[in-house]
Amino acid sequence: MERLQKVIASAGVASRRKAEELILAGKVKVNGEVVRELGTKVSGDDVIMVSGEIISKEDKVYYLLNKPRGVVSTSSDDLNRKTIVDYIDTDKRIYPIGRLDYDTTGLIILTNDGKLANLLMHPTNGVEKTYVAKLNKVITPTDLMILKSGVEVDGIKCIPTRVKLRSKDIEKDKCIVEITIVEGRNHIIKNVFMKLGYLVDKLTRTRYADLTLDNLKSGEYRTLTVKEVKRLYDAAK
Ligand code: URA
Numbered sequence: 001m002e003r004l005q006k007v008i009a010s011a012g013v014a015s016r017r018k019a020e021e022l023i024l025a026g027k028v029k030v031n032g033e034v035v036r037e038l039g040t041k042v043s044g045d046d047v048i049m050v051s052g053e054i055i056s057k058e059d060k061v062y063y064l065l066n067k068p069r070g071v072v073s074t075s076s077d078d079l080n081r082k083t084i085v086d087y088i089d090t091d092k093r094i095y096p097i098g099r100l101d102y103d104t105t106g107l108i109i110l111t112n113d114g115k116l117a118n119l120l121m122h123p124t125n126g127v128e129k130t131y132v133a134k135l136n137k138v139i140t141p142t143d144l145m146i147l148k149s150g151v152e153v154d155g156i157k158c159i160p161t162r163v164k165l166r167s168k169d170i171e172k173d174k175c176i177v178e179i180t181i182v183e184g185r186n187h188i189i190k191n192v193f194m195k196l197g198y199l200v201d202k203l204t205r206t207r208y209a210d211l212t213l214d215n216l217k218s219g220e221y222r223t224l225t226v227k228e229v230k231r232l233y234d235a236a237k
Contacts, residue, residue: 001041004028007048010114011055012093019050027051060113061092062224066216067108073099084108087219097121098184106131106205107213109224109232116229119236126182127235128161130207131189136199138168138175143196147179153191158183174201209235 008019008028019028026034029049030042042048048055065087067073073084075095084096088110097109097117111117119125139147150159161180168175179189190200206213209232216222224232 001043003038004030004035004040004042004048005038006114007042008050008055009093010058010112011048012058012091012112013050013055015093022050058092058112060229061090061094061111062113062116062229063088063090063094063110063221064211064213064216064224065108065110065221066213066218067100067105068218069103069105072102073108084110088221099186100205101187101190101203104203104205105218106203107208107211108205109208109211110221113229116232116236120232121184122236123183125236126184127209127232128180128182128207129184129205130162130178130180132166132204132206133177133179133189133193133200134202135175135177135193136201137173138170139165139177139196139198143198144177147177147192147196151192151195153185153188153195156185158185158188158192178206180207 005016005019005023008014009016014022020038022028023038024036026036027050028035030040030046065084067084071082071084073096075083075085077083085094088094092112094110094112097111097120100106100108120127144165148160148163150157158181161182164178166176166178181188189203193200211228
């Protein structure tokens with residue numbers, strides 16, 4: 001059972017807020033009866049009509065995008081900046097699963113499958129995400145050990161599943177660290193390194209669950225296969 005406004009929104013008829021307005025305005029019927037209660041729950045068997053038209057359940061779509069730098073990862077932006085949704089050629093109302101910062105590049109999934117998005121974004125269902133971070137100076141062996149054992153950010157310890165010093169350039173005093181975490185707090189990687197005294201000059205997400213960027217160039221995307229979607233559902237359990 002799902003809330004009526006959510007079903008209307010995921011059918012692509014209107015945004016969630018507009019769907020609520022339509023319900024309150026008496027424009028929505030469930031099995032022939034006008035329903036004005038916002039909390040009404042409906043199932044897949046219920047016939048829902050909006051302004052006299054029966055709505056059909058929208059097909060679910062799943063995309064994997066290699067997000068470029070300088071793009072916001074929301075569906076719309078108040079400042080009219082380019083959003084990741086602008087890269088995808090679809091007429092469906094899609095949104096990203098989680099966020100990457102404006103200046104972070106790499107793997108992000110977009111879908112209209114709210115159930116999968118909720119499962120994957122729920123803190124207790126953390127799937128592994130791998131990031132490659134270029135730091136403003138070479139990380140010391142001690143800090144690398146501290147990083148591996150976990151760094152507290154806002155009172156919660158972020159314990160990586162894996163940390164690997166990929167390369168270091170002593171002359172330029174820069175290094176590249178690969179780090180895998182399961183949590184999804186905003187700016188978490190930058191904040192973890194900040195706590196240790198490093199700035200992240202460049203950040204890329206290279207893996208989400210078992211999905212990788214493969215050969216996708218910046219700004220390119222592909223659709224996920226049915227098997228990949230199933231694996232994402234399994235990973236979120
Ligand atoms: N952590 C960050 O600091 N930024 C991101 O974009 C993702 C994870």
